[in-house]
Amino acid sequence: AVIQALSASLELKDLLDEALSRTIFALGFPGGLIYLADERSGEMRLHSYRGLPIPVVEHLDSQRLDGALCAIVCQEGRPLALEDLSASAPVDVSGLLEAGLQAYVGVPISHKERVLGTLCLFDTEPHAISESDCALLVAIGQQIGVAVENARLFESVTREREVAQTLLDTAEALSTTLEVDQLLERVLDELQKVVPYDAAAICRLYEADLAPTAASNDHTPTAWIVASRGLQSAPTQGLQCEGTPYLHRVVHERSPLILPDVQQEPGWHPVEGFAAARSWLSVPLISHDRVIGVLMTASHQPGKYDEETARLALAFAHQVALALENSRLYGQTRAQLREAILLHNVTAALSSTLDMDQLLPYVARSLCEILNSSGAEICNVDQETNTITAIADYIPEEARRKPRPASRRTYRLADLPATTEALARRRPKQIQAGDPTLAPRERARLKAYAAQSMLLLPLVAHDRVLGFAQVWESRSPRRFTSGEISAGQTVIHQAAIALENARLFEEAQRRVRELQLLHDVGLAAASGVRLEETMQAAAEALASALPDTWVTLMLLDPETGELRLEANAGNPSEAARIPPLQPGQGIAGWVAQHGEPALVPDVSLDPRYIETIPGVRSELCVPLAAGPRITGVLDVKSRRLNAFSEDDLRLLSTLANNLAV
Known part of the structure; x- marks a missing residue:
């Protein structure tokens, strides 16, 4: 009957309950129980009981079994029969006697000479055990051992099938999206089915911190949490692998880490947001033989995770790593396509105009869009004063609510060592607000833009530094990738060529205007018969070429030496x-x-100035000379500050020479 019961089911609890019921009935005992050793820990655990009062069962289950009768049977691997517990017992059985138990018989449950547990029978009265009954119990113990092994094998196969199906479902679920944000959320959903958790996080590894400083030259991997569930607070910074032993071990050993109780771990420092964790499991995310991240789970209960759980988590992590790599490649392909389209549009736009007032804002906008940043700005460099000035910028609509510095800002390069280094080396440079070595003025610049990261891109054409572009990120700390920097350099290179072409075009246009002016003034001067007519025609031609100016020609009176208006x-x-x-x-x-020219940007600051015409703000005056003798002056005034340039001075000097002749 017992053998029939053992073969009737592969469910471990059902077969143990039925086999125990038939055994105590066949041998005439009122009750009994079955202990099995845990497969991993070896600890004896109660699996079945029959015929014993609940308080007695609870008492037996709660007492330590290392010195109990069942433990002796399990350790020695042979039967133990005690007809009267009060008369003879190898250990203290006062607890059993107090529970009203008087007789005991126990046999090992074994399979192929390996003890799996014990079968114990109790009686409330002294109960003699015959040799035949004892032999029968030993045979029953062996049969139960075979049934337990078969049931465990069945459970293992069933569990493996369930795990395989779960992993298959997970793989299908993860393959339904390539958008990284959706993918990360789905990973956390599916993880709960494989490894139950109270808190979990997905970390991505970077080869260097977001703010590696020149002083530290720190290139140790840093883990940044990119998705999480159940965290008490959102992490504000990355985790340095070298400074986090439990993370360092997972990354460098490429194996799972199980901490049954973190409170018992020496040197445990909880990850921000995981303060309530008691048990911990983390596994590496490996793609193409490279650790790209870490999957971290925590439970509020100690001892929640074991080797079997870690094995499942590792199998799950392999699928996650594959999905993340596919998502990365998808995102990379999309980004490359988007960059190619934008670069094509930039090339077409830059080649369609030579107007710097249109070129510069467009370059700033193109950089911002290609690099998906919070803003971009173009600055020129004045080599004579060693200063930089912002001359164009672009800030997306969603970022315009943040603080924004005033336009046309000028800074001394001596106060900006990182910017100076980028311009001197003519190479891109990243600046991080969290860099402790950052100069105070550069830190103030980042704060003015509400920027956490900034990328500097020098503008170089024909081996000459024209200026630079600065692209900043305000939403979070960011390390621009090599691909992003390369795309930015491509835009900057094309912009530098376009700006140089615009400069050359503007210079050519200026020369054409100068030649045209010289021709017009010369033609006007030649059309007059008298000197007064020649001078007036020349003044009018010059005034026509220089709008919003007053042109006067004054000649020296040879008798009085006075300058008189001609x-x-x-x-x-x-x-x-x-x-x-x-x-x-x-x-x-x-x-x-x-006999020297005078270029006065602001007449109010020049002590030589006397007001002859109201409203004058700037003035340019050149001498008229016939050989070494000064015959007069050509004077041009404007209502605007700084209205005249060195080019205007050169042009008026040429005109004055022609008029003097």
């Missing part, structure tokens, strides 16, 4: 009231006296 254009009514000037009087008098 011709004017632009505002004749005001200029006609200019009185004669004594040598050295005003800017024009100074030019006539010294």
Whole structure:
């Protein structure tokens, strides 16, 4: 009957309950129980009981079995029969006697000479055990051992099939999306089915910290949490592998790490957000023989994870790594396609105009869009003053609510060593707000943009530094990848060529205008018969070429040495009231006296200036000379500050030479 019961089922608890019931009935005992040793820990655990009061069962299950009767049977691997517990017992059985038990018989449950547990029978009265009954019990113990092994094998096969099906379902679920954000959330959903957790996180590894400083040159891997569930707080910084032993071990040994109780681990420092963890399991994410991340799970209960759980988690992690790699390749392909389209559009746009006022904002916008950043700015470099000035920028609509520095800002390069280094080496450079070695002015610049990271891209054309672009990220710390930097350099290289072409075009246009002006003034001067007509025609031609200016021609009186107005254009009514000037009087008098030109960006700051026409802000005056003799001056005034350049000075000097002749 017992053998029939053992073959009736492969469910371990069912077959043990039925076999125990038939055994105590066949041998005339009122109750009994079955202990089996745990397959991994070897600890004896109660699996079945029959005919014993619940308090007695609880008492037997709660007492330590290392010195109990069942433990002796299991350790020695032979039967133990005690007809009267009060008369003879190898260990203290006072607890059994107090529970009203008087007789005991136990036999090992074995399979192929390996003890799996014990079969124990109890009686509330003294009970003699015959040799035949004892032999029968030994045979029953062996049959139960075979049934237990078969049931465990069946459970193992069933569990493996369930795991395989779960992993298959997981693989199918992970393959339904290539968008990394959706994929990470799905990973955490599927992980709960394989490895139950109270908190979990997916970390991605980077070869260097987001802010490796020149001083530390730190290139140790850093783990950043990219998705999580159940964390008490969101982590604010990455985890340095070298400074986190439990993370370092997983990454470098490429094997799971199980911590049954983190409170018992020396040197345990909980990850931010995992403060309530008691048991811990982390496994590496490996793709193409390279650890790309770590999967971390935690439970609020100690002893939650074991080797079997770690094996399942590792198999799951392999699928996650594959899915992440596919997602990365998908994202990389999309990014490359997007970059190619944008670069094509940038090339077409930059080749369609030579107007710098259109080129510079477009370059800033293109950089911002290609690198998906919070903003971009173009700065020029003044080699004479060793300063930089922001001349164009672009900030997306969603980022415009954040603080923004005023336009046309100028900075001294001496205060910006990182920027100076990038320009001197003519290579891109990344700046991080978290870099402790960052210069105060550069830190202030990042703060002004609310930026956590910034990428500097020098603008170089024909081995000459024209300026640089700075691209910043305000949403989170960011390390621009080599691919992103390469794309930015491509835009900057094309922009540098376009800007150089625009400069050359503007210079050519200026030369054409100068030649045209020289021709017009010369033609106007030649059309006059008298000197007064020649001078007036020249003044009018010059005023026509220089809008919003007043042009005056003044000649020296050989008798008095005074400068007298000979011709004017632009505002004749005001200029006609200019009185004669004594040598050295005003800017024009100074030019006539010294025979040198004067370029005055702001007349209010020049002590030589005297007001002859109201509203003048800047002035350019050149001498008229016939050989070594000064005959007069050519004077141009403007209502704008800094209205004239060195090019204008050169042009007026050429005109003055022609007019003097």
